[in-house]
Amino acid sequence: MSASEVASHYNNVRQTGIQIRKESRIFFMRNMNNFVKSQLINDAKARLNELNIRNPRVLDIACGKGGDLRKWNIAGAKTVVMADVADVSIQQAEERYKQMRGYPHNIFGAQFIVADCTKENLEEKIENKEPFDLVSCQFAMHYSFVDEPSARTFLKNAVGMLRPGGIFIGTLPDADRITWAVRNGEDGKFANDVCKITYENVDELGEGKTPLFGAKFHFSLDEQVNCPEFLAYFPLVKHLLEELDMELIFVKNFAEVIPEYIESGRRLLENMTGLETYPNKNLCGKVDEEYLEAKEFIEKLADGQPKFVGTLSKSEWEAICMYLVFGFRKKASQDVSTDEPEAKSLKSSQEDNE
Ligand SMILES: C[S@@+](CC[C@H](N)C(=O)[O-])C[C@H]1O[C@@H](n2cnc3c(N)ncnc32)[C@H](O)[C@@H]1O
Numbered sequence: 001m002s003a004s005e006v007a008s009h010y011n012n013v014r015q016t017g018i019q020i021r022k023e024s025r026i027f028f029m030r031n032m033n034n035f036v037k038s039q040l041i042n043d044a045k046a047r048l049n050e051l052n053i054r055n056p057r058v059l060d061i062a063c064g065k066g067g068d069l070r071k072w073n074i075a076g077a078k079t080v081v082m083a084d085v086a087d088v089s090i091q092q093a094e095e096r097y098k099q100m101r102g103y104p105h106n107i108f109g110a111q112f113i114v115a116d117c118t119k120e121n122l123e124e125k126i127e128n129k130e131p132f133d134l135v136s137c138q139f140a141m142h143y144s145f146v147d148e149p150s151a152r153t154f155l156k157n158a159v160g161m162l163r164p165g166g167i168f169i170g171t172l173p174d175a176d177r178i179t180w181a182v183r184n185g186e187d188g189k190f191a192n193d194v195c196k197i198t199y200e201n202v203d204e205l206g207e208g209k210t211p212l213f214g215a216k217f218h219f220s221l222d223e224q225v226n227c228p229e230f231l232a233y234f235p236l237v238k239h240l241l242e243e244l245d246m247e248l249i250f251v252k253n254f255a256e257v258i259p260e261y262i263e264s265g266r267r268l269l270e271n272m273t274g275l276e277t278y279p280n281k282n283l284c285g286k287v288d289e290e291y292l293e294a295k296e297f298i299e300k301l302a303d304g305q306p307k308f309v310g311t312l313s314k315s316e317w318e319a320i321c322m323y324l325v326f327g328f329r330k331k332a333s334q335d336v337s338t339d340e341p342e343a344k345s346l347k348s349s350q351e352d353n354e
Pocket residue numbers: 003006007010061062063064065067068083084085086089115116117118119137138139140143144
């Protein structure tokens with residue numbers, strides 16, 4: 001699968017209106033994904049604040065249609081470079097940005113770039129050569145794991161212009177989880193009400209046989225077929241990024257990070273409608289098995305407590321747990337200068353590392 005095929009796939013994905021999105025079987029899961037991205041950005045912002053970087057310069061690599069533009073506005077970004085291989089997606093992102101400029105306050109400056117980040121040198125296309133404080137790559141990096149040169153070029157594009165101390169965050173399919181699911185399914189398949197994962201070459205699923213690059217799988221969500229994807233085995237991601245002077249801060253499966261993010265962002269989650277209220281007459285999942293844990297939880301509530309709980313259906317939860325979040329930091333060289341005064345010295349030690 002070439003980058004131009006990926007581009008043509010994403011260029012042809014329909015933009016859906018709010019009403020259709022609300023009726024989707026994975027409405028809450030999509031919102032939860034957005035909530036995770038928001039909290040991941042908040043986490044990175046907090047780390048940059050420690051360095052007195054309040055208005056980061058951001059690279060959103062493989063940005064798609066610009067679904068995170070509002071998040072960059074909320075994060076107080078100074079400038080954002082949005083890059084993607086799909087030209088129609090980039091046009092839509094730019095349109096969205098122009099509409100946002102109608103906001104009552106100043107919005108960040110932005111550049112929109114069409115680039116195959118597995119082949120081209122992104123830096124050559126970026127007008128402002130100032131280093132980035134923050135790079136974000138959401139649900140996309142694994143496409144580059146088709147082969148080693150593509151993955152290396154993509155990662156170099158991602159972190160090559162990051163300043164020392166700068167942060168690289170992202171979300172990825174969790175290769176371990178996916179391998180586990182397809183190995184335990186029949187003929188290299190895992191399926192539930194909302195997602196279907198098929199590992200293409202079943203012979204590669206034996207212990208020690210899965211290749212480091214080019215481990216092709218197909219992931220369809222809510223019956224929307226995705227273009228082929230590739231497992232990005234996280235220890236390999238870490239190794240390749242270490243060669244680019246990056247150090248791991250954290251890596252966590254969504255199953256682990258979501259409860260933490262809810263703890264610190266309950267209000268935001270409510271605003272983003274990331275959970276479905278159980279019970280209600282119009283549940284997304286149509287069978288009781290989709291809500292057994294929520295039911296059990298409610299039954300244990302003491303008398304007098306409201307008998308409601310926010311939840312995701314079992315199938316959405318299984319699908320969302322196929323992903324992980326990560327954060328890396330560019331190693332500090334000697335002195336670090338920020339555009340703000342009193343920049344603190346950088347810690348180069350690994351934190352929160354699982
Ligand atoms: C699942 S979408 C994610 C979009 C966006 N980051 C988000 O979170 O909504 C994956 C994106 O990766 C982009 N992509 C895949 N391969 C790429 C490449 N070689 N160079 C640049 N972008 C690429 C696709 O065009 C698509 O927009």
